[in-house]
Amino acid sequence: MKTILSSAAMIIALSGTAFAEGDATKGEKDFKKCKSCHAIVDDAGEVIFKGGKTGPNLYGVVGRQAGTVEGFKYGNSIVDAGAAGLVWDADNLATYIKDPKGFLKETTGDSKAKSKMTFKWGKPENIIAYLATFSAEMPAEGEAAEAESATTN
Numbered sequence: 423m424k425t426i427l428s429s430a431a432m433i434i435a436l437s438g439t440a441f442a443e444g445d446a447t448k449g450e451k452d453f454k455k456c457k458s459c460h461a462i463v464d465d466a467g468e469v470i471f472k473g474g475k476t477g478p479n480l481y482g483v484v485g486r487q488a489g490t491v492e493g494f495k496y497g498n499s500i501v502d503a504g505a506a507g508l509v510w511d512a513d514n515l516a517t518y519i520k521d522p523k524g525f526l527k528e529t530t531g532d533s534k535a536k537s538k539m540t541f542k543w544g545k546p547e548n549i550i551a552y553l554a555t556f557s558a559e560m561p562a563e564g565e566a567a568e569a570e571s572a573t574t575n
């Protein structure tokens with residue numbers, strides 16, 4: 423298995439283009455699939471999308487270390503993945519949302535990895551574009567383009 427850090431760095435490098443695939447306006451509608459368990463609440467406590475508390479607040483999730491919303495009781499596998507360097511970006515979020523448990527198995531290298539998110543959604547691109555609108559830490563266009571030309575893909 424590739425080290426988590428090197429694959430994360432590569433994915434971050436590619437995320438500039440990946441966001442362009444999704445439609446944030448459609449993603450806002452699609453977020454209804456997630457709201458039974460997830461809300462979007464900004465740092466000032468302003469509710470952007472009303473939702474449940476079974477899952478963590480997804481405000482600013484793009485660019486955030488996995489498993490780090492304060493006060494939320496995550497499962498061990500996602501916390502381990504975050505501690506090992508997993509930072510959410512368009513690419514790894516898509517893989518995660520399509521199959522959270524499978525993603526955590528792959529990322530942690532632990533065939534017994536578990537996810538507390540029991541939901542899977544096969545077309546997450548628009549939702550990710552929507553979630554990215556609440557993230558300050560998107561790579562600047564120039565940086566993304568530079569990093570891309572440096573990778574062989």
Ligand code: HEC
Nearest residue numbers: 455456459476477478488489496497500537538539541543
């Ligand atoms: C049935 C409840 C449920 C639904 C529906 C659900 N989730 Fe989750 N989600 C969770 C739980 C619980 C976790 C915490 C996972 C863990 O601890 O292993 C989570 C974690 C996440 C994380 C990781 C967040 C972090 O802080 O690291 C993301 C991203 C996420 N969900 C996105 C989504 C999206 C997008 C949707 C809609 C397509 C969705 N979820 C639908 C319950 C849900």
